[in-house]
Amino acid sequence: MNPARALPLALLAAPACAPSAPAAPAFAFSEVAREAGLVFTTTSGGTPSREIVEVKGGGLALLDADGDGDLDAFVPNGATMEAPRAGPGCRYFTNESAGGALHFRDATAEAGLTFRGWGIGVAVGDANDDGHDDLYVTCFGPNALLLGDGRGHFRDASLDSGAAGADVWSAASTFGDLDQDGDLELYVANYLRFDLEHPPPYSSFKNAPVFTGPIGLPPEPDVLLENTGAGRFRDVSQSSGIRAVAPAFGLGAVALDFDDDGRLDVFVGNDSTPNFLWVNRGALRLEEGGARGGLAYNVDGMAQSTMGIALADVDGSGRASVFTSNFSNDTNTLHVNRGSGMFDDRTRRFGLGMVSFPYVGWAAGFLDLDLDGDEDLLVFNGHVYPNATLAAMDAGYAEPALLFARAGERFVHVAEPPAALAEPHVDRGAAFGDLDRDGDLDALVLELNGPLRLLRNDTAPGHWLVVAPEPRSPGTRIELTAEDHRQTRWITSGAGFVSQSAQEAHFGLPRGTTRADLVIRWPDGSSRRLIGVAIGQRLIVTRE
Amino acid sequence: MRGMSIRTALVWFGLALVVSGCRDKPVATPVAPRRPALAGELRPAAGALERGELAAARTVAEAFLATHPGDAQASFLIGLSFAFADNHGAARPWLEQALAAAPDFDLAWEPLAKTRFLLGDLAGARAAYGECARRVPGDPKGPHGLGLVELEESRLAEAEAQFRAALACFDALERADPRQAVARQGERSESHARLGEVLFAAEDLAGARAEFTRAVELSSGNLSALYTLSLVHRRLGEEALARAAEARYEEARRARVSAPGGTR
Numbered sequence: 001m002n003p004a005r006a007l008p009l010a011l012l013a014a015p016a017c018a019p020s021a022p023a024a025p026a027f028a029f030s031e032v033a034r035e036a037g038l039v040f041t042t043t044s045g046g047t048p049s050r051e052i053v054e055v056k057g058g059g060l061a062l063l064d065a066d067g068d069g070d071l072d073a074f075v076p077n078g079a080t081m082e083a084p085r086a087g088p089g090c091r092y093f094t095n096e097s098a099g100g101a102l103h104f105r106d107a108t109a110e111a112g113l114t115f116r117g118w119g120i121g122v123a124v125g126d127a128n129d130d131g132h133d134d135l136y137v138t139c140f141g142p143n144a145l146l147l148g149d150g151r152g153h154f155r156d157a158s159l160d161s162g163a164a165g166a167d168v169w170s171a172a173s174t175f176g177d178l179d180q181d182g183d184l185e186l187y188v189a190n191y192l193r194f195d196l197e198h199p200p201p202y203s204s205f206k207n208a209p210v211f212t213g214p215i216g217l218p219p220e221p222d223v224l225l226e227n228t229g230a231g232r233f234r235d236v237s238q239s240s241g242i243r244a245v246a247p248a249f250g251l252g253a254v255a256l257d258f259d260d261d262g263r264l265d266v267f268v269g270n271d272s273t274p275n276f277l278w279v280n281r282g283a284l285r286l287e288e289g290g291a292r293g294g295l296a297y298n299v300d301g302m303a304q305s306t307m308g309i310a311l312a313d314v315d316g317s318g319r320a321s322v323f324t325s326n327f328s329n330d331t332n333t334l335h336v337n338r339g340s341g342m343f344d345d346r347t348r349r350f351g352l353g354m355v356s357f358p359y360v361g362w363a364a365g366f367l368d369l370d371l372d373g374d375e376d377l378l379v380f381n382g383h384v385y386p387n388a389t390l391a392a393m394d395a396g397y398a399e400p401a402l403l404f405a406r407a408g409e410r411f412v413h414v415a416e417p418p419a420a421l422a423e424p425h426v427d428r429g430a431a432f433g434d435l436d437r438d439g440d441l442d443a444l445v446l447e448l449n450g451p452l453r454l455l456r457n458d459t460a461p462g463h464w465l466v467v468a469p470e471p472r473s474p475g476t477r478i479e480l481t482a483e484d485h486r487q488t489r490w491i492t493s494g495a496g497f498v499s500q501s502a503q504e505a506h507f508g509l510p511r512g513t514t515r516a517d518l519v520i521r522w523p524d525g526s527s528r529r530l531i532g533v534a535i536g537q538r539l540i541v542t543r544e
Numbered sequence: 545m546r547g548m549s550i551r552t553a554l555v556w557f558g559l560a561l562v563v564s565g566c567r568d569k570p571v572a573t574p575v576a577p578r579r580p581a582l583a584g585e586l587r588p589a590a591g592a593l594e595r596g597e598l599a600a601a602r603t604v605a606e607a608f609l610a611t612h613p614g615d616a617q618a619s620f621l622i623g624l625s626f627a628f629a630d631n632h633g634a635a636r637p638w639l640e641q642a643l644a645a646a647p648d649f650d651l652a653w654e655p656l657a658k659t660r661f662l663l664g665d666l667a668g669a670r671a672a673y674g675e676c677a678r679r680v681p682g683d684p685k686g687p688h689g690l691g692l693v694e695l696e697e698s699r700l701a702e703a704e705a706q707f708r709a710a711l712a713c714f715d716a717l718e719r720a721d722p723r724q725a726v727a728r729q730g731e732r733s734e735s736h737a738r739l740g741e742v743l744f745a746a747e748d749l750a751g752a753r754a755e756f757t758r759a760v761e762l763s764s765g766n767l768s769a770l771y772t773l774s775l776v777h778r779r780l781g782e783e784a785l786a787r788a789a790e791a792r793y794e795e796a797r798r799a800r801v802s803a804p805g806g807t808r
Contacts, residue, residue, distance in 0.1 A: 206631055291790070294775050299741060301771030301793060303801075329630065329662075344775070348695045349745045355696075357664045358633075390633035394663060410698040 026460070027369055027376075027403060029420040029443075033454040036102035038444070040452050043088050044078035044118075044428075047449045048386035052213035053081065053140060053194045055384040056171065056251075057362075057428025057448040059499030061122045062435070063133045065111070066152030069538075070095040071433045071502050073104065073444055075452070076119025076137045076144075081196055085141060089116040094152060095435065102436050102456060112153050117141050121429075121498025125175025125184045125474060127161070128231025133472075136163065136186060138170035138498065143188065147231060162233040168220050169194060174494035176255025176264040176474045177523055179284045183227040184474070184493075187266045187278075189250030190220035208392050210385045214249040214271050214305075221247040222268065222276075226284060236284055245288045248273035252309045254495040255474050256320055257523070259289075259341035264475045264523055267295065269306030269324055279341055289341050295322060298333045299345035305330065308497040312366035312375050313488040314350065318479065320490055323352070325361025325379050325497070328388075328395040332356040332364075332379065351410040352377070356402060358395045360384060363430035363497040367441045368508030371462025373485060374406040380445055380497075382426035398424035420455050433502030439464040439536065441506055446499075463509035465516055466538040475523040478505040482516040482535075485509075509535055580649065582617060583608070589621045598625040616646035624655060632659040650679045657689050666693050684713035684728075688735050691742075700742050707739035733763035740769065744776060752776050760789075765796050 033039065045054025061074040072095045079087025092111045093104040118140035127134040132150035137143060145163040146154040158164040163186060171191045175184040192214050200212040224240045225233040237243050252269035259265060263280040267290075270276065274296035278286040290296035298304055308325035315321065319337035326332055331353045335343040347353045359381040366375040381399035388397045401421040404411035416422070429446040436442065440457040447453065467489075469476050474493035479486065489505035509516065516535055521527040526543050533539060582590055585608050592601035605621040612618060623638030639656040642649055657672030670693045677686025691706030714732040718725035725732070740755030753776045759769035774789035 207629055292778070297771055299768060299772060301767035301769075301797060303797075342775075342779070344744070346745060348741070349698055349700070351696070351698050353696050354661060354666060355664045357662060392631065392634070394631065394633040 027405075027414065027418055027421075028458040028460075029418045029455045030458050031420045031453050032102055032456045033452050036097075036454050036456075037104045037106075038073070038093055038452050038454050040075065040091050040093075040106075041450060042075065042077055042446055042448075042452070043080065044448055045080055049211075049384070049448070051081065051194070051199050051211045052192075052217070052384075053169070053196070055211075055448065056120055056191075056498075057426075057446060058119055059121045059172075059363075059429030059497060060431050060444060060446050060452075061124055061135065061500035062431040062433040062444060062502045063124050063135075063148075063500065065092070065133060065148055065150075065154075066094055067132075067150045068095075070097060070437060071435050072152075073431075074122060074135060075446065076115065076122050076139075078120065078140075079116070079118040084118045084196060085116070087116050087118060089114070090119060090137070092152075092154075097436050100436055100438060102454065107152060110152070112155065113146065115144050115146065115156065117144060119144070120170065121172040121494070122500055123173045123175055123186075123494040124500045124503060125186075125493045126471065127163070127175070127184060127186075127227070127233075128157075129183050129229075130231075131471070133503075134231075136173050136175070138173050138188060140169045140194075142167055143170050143173070145231075157231060161231050162235075163225055165223055165225075165235075170220075170223075171251045172253045172269075172494055172498045174253040174255045174266065174474065174492070176266065176493060178224075178255065178264050178266070178280055178286075179226065180263065180282075180524060181227075182524065183229060185227050185284075186225040186233060187253050187255060187268070188223040188225065189253040189268050189270075190222050190247075191251060191271070192217045192219050192249050205385060206393050208385070208387055210387070214273075219247040219249050219273065222250050222253075224284075224286070240284050241286050241288075242278060245276070248276065251307055252324075252495065252497065254309055254311065254492050256311065256490055256492065257475055257477075258320060258322075258337065260319065260339060262525065265289075265341075267309065267322060269309050270303070271305045271307065272303060272327075274303045275306055275324070277341065293341045294343040294345065295335050297345075298331070299347065302330075304333060307360075308362050308364040308379065309495045310364040310366050310377070311490060311492065311495065312377075314366075314375075316486065318486070318488050320488075323364055323366065323377065325364045325381075326356075328358055328360045328383065328393065330357065332359075332361050349410070351412060352404065355413045358390075359399050359402060360395065361402070362428045363445070363499060365430070365432045365443075365496060365501065367432055368464075368506065369403075369441060369457060370405070370459050371440060371464050371508035372406075373487070373508055373510040373513075375487075376406050377404040377411055378402070378421075378430075378432075378443065379404075380425075380427035380430050382428065382448060396424060398426050400424050401427070420453075425453070426450065429497050429499040431496060431499045431501045433504070434466060434506060434538075437538070439466075440508075463511065463513050463535055465507045465509065465533065465535045466504050467507070467518060467520065468504040468538060468540045469520050469522065470540055470542045471522070472503040473522050473524070474503075477521045479519045479521075480505075480507050480516050481518075482509055482513045485513075504538070580617070580646070583612075583615075586617055586621060589618075593621065593624055593628065596628070598629050601625045614641070614645050616642040616649050616652070619645065620649065620652050623652075623659075627655055627659055632662045635659045636663060648679075650676075653679060654683075654685045654689070661689065661692065666696055669693055682713055682716065684710040684717070684731065684735060686710075687713065688731070688738070691735075691738060695738065695742060700746050704739065704742045704746075707735050707742060710735040711739065729762045730766075733759045733766045733769065736762065737766055737769040737772070740772065740776075744772060749776055749780050753780065760792075764792070765800075767793065767796055767800065770796055 248270035266278040268276040277290035279289040305327035589604035619642035626635035661669035673689035687709035694703035736759035744752035756773035770793035777786035
């Protein structure tokens with residue numbers, strides 16, 4: 001052995017658990033949507049799906065829309081090919097949980113929400129800089145900007161804001177102050193052109209007839225909208241440079257400072273085409289750095305069918321690495337951030353490779369589900385082809401979620417997860433947050449043309465701290481140090497799969513922890529340092 | 545990670561000699577895996593498989609199986625017909641049935657191992673690749689497959705040892721049967737690429753560069769090696785080499801994905 005690599009090999013080759021018998025913590029989840037009043041079945045085309053336009057399902061958002069301190073839920077909801085502009089409409093559920101018992105109430109009408117387009121994704125950000133969360137809904141059709149007043153009401157500003165865009169298929173979006181002028185730009189990841197009147201002829205997948213796409217259909221170029229103040233936007237796609245590369249099948253987007261230069265960049269997950277990393281050069285000039293930086297392809301040099309996006313500091317570097325969920329007959333992928341915009345595919349090194357091969361992955365999140373001080377990984381799955389079976393396509397149509405426990409230097413697949421995760425579904429979006437304010441993270445899951453599922457985390461209590469920065473600017477970095485233990489989280493807009501998780505930083509902490517130090521750094525460069533913060537609380541931290 | 549190719553299958557059928565004892569001290573003593581003579585009625589099925597006529601091969605084998613219930617060779621050929629179509633969920637039970645009927649059917653262990661691997665069953669793949677390595681000790685497929693499993697399970701040192709063992713098998717094969725070695729250059733390239741991946745993950749950039757370079761020399765279409773080589777060059781500060789590798793990679797990638805139509 002080369003002596004020069006003896007040390008790293010020795011360090012890296014010592015997984016905490018034997019692969020044959022991983023010591024997984026006892027995770028516990030209960031599906032409680034019905035008893036919590038979250039009774040709603042989403043719409044995305046017909047069942048079974050006939051065309052690609054029907055199979056994306058959609059996302060959802062968790063946000064405190066009424067300012068009462070807990071997380072409410074918004075579901076854009078879709079429509080059908082027969083009536084793409086007149087679906088059953090979005091839903092807004094206000095959180096009225098009390099005493100630890102989860103309870104939601106459908107407050108769509110009183111919120112003034114009348115959106116009935118074919119909603120796909122949703123991102124949260126303060127579009128008009130009034131201090132309240134707004135919703136941007138990406139659609140098959142013009143997008144929608146719904147301005148919140150912080151008291152549970154919304155106003156549709158799609159047309160007067162300039163944010164609606166063209167009549168195209170947009171999948172995902174992310175807010176971020178890309179020009180560092182104090183307001184939030186919008187990056188919109190567009191998917192492809194699909195003519196409802198003239199669907200393409202069917203193709204084949206593993207010799208089985210399937211609808212065509214995305215390959216074989218024209219990709220739709222992405223859009224960058226500059227916030228010109230007071231919630232008004234203008235299209236700067238050309239001048240920003242994002243049209244300098246060939247368009248791709250965009251399905252996900254998240255703004256973050258990936259290269260540590262103080263400016264927010266944008267990672268775009270593309271389906272069956274190379275991912276983009278838009279490196280922010282300042283003054284709203286973006287330059288594609290995915291191929292050069294190692295984020296465009298996996299280690300096999302292949303463009304993947306990126307669907308979900310999850311971010312975490314997986315190696316203790318303080319940098320955000322990028323996990324993407326992908327199609328079946330391919331693995332999910334973990335690109336570790338090596339700094340300066342360089343990424344290495346370390347999927348196999350972290351134990352996240354072949355176990356995902358039979359699954360079509362969508363929503364994903366790094367979450368400390370067992371409150372032990374490191375982040376686990378949860379991925380929701382479900383095929384797109386209704387005729388998928390193990391025999392025909394190496395994968396069933398409905399698929400269980402994949403749960404990975406962090407164990408030392410790697411992730412360990414929890415082969416026997418709780419029943420609520422093991423049950424097969426055709427899942428798509430999910431949003432994560434502490435819905436019952438008991439200190440652990442719950443999940444709200446959207447199944448294609450299925451009922452919402454609320455997965456309450458019933459894992460044994462542990463130590464935790466939730467940090468809610470004000471403002472919740474996308475890209476805000478929260479670093480926690482307790483004893484010699486350091487963790488980093490980021491506030492993001494979008495991500496998961498076309499969904500919005502709670503914009504607060506959730507930390508699980510090792511046993512014995514009583515206090516922690518915090519450093520919160522907002523994208524404008526301002527920061528706060530808090531020493532000796534008591535744990536077991538939700539802490540709102542404002543800028544000084 | 546892609547499924548088994550027809551070309552790989554043809555190499556199997558053409559495989560006459562392997563080299564034993566290469567893991568510790570390479571020797572040029574060719575030995576043949578135990579391969580029972582193919583039943584006459586199944587030869588058309590094997591021929592159809594070689595021509596890529598998978599459904600036809602299956603039909604012949606199924607007909608034979610109807611009169612010879614549980615026959616290992618027929619089950620094996622049906623399993624292969626699915627595996628060649630990348631239908632590993634369908635292939636697996638047939639390959640397992642073949643080996644249940646005839647555990648000494650050495651040729652069946654590797655496709656079973658690969659099928660299990662591609663279905664995400666790492667423990668099952670490890671067991672089958674282990675059988676493959678034990679039963680046909682000179683065949684690189686066994687240690688290469690075990691290396692893949694070790695890499696999946698984050699055991700970098702063990703993965704490195706297995707890929708080096710696979711490459712030692714190729715070295716021995718080259719000495720014993722150069723023609724066969726040439727026919728298996730693509731496989732050899734892949735062992736170098738995966739060893740390069742292990743070294744890259746262990747931050748041995750110079751070692752990784754050497755392995756990826758060798759992989760590309762052996763197979764200019766090895767996308768993984770070409771792509772990762774460009775990243776390694778860049779990490780080493782070799783920008784001109786990085787760009788050259790990147791350009792070669794893009795050219796090869798475009799050629800691979802330029803087929804019209806399809807879904808994914």
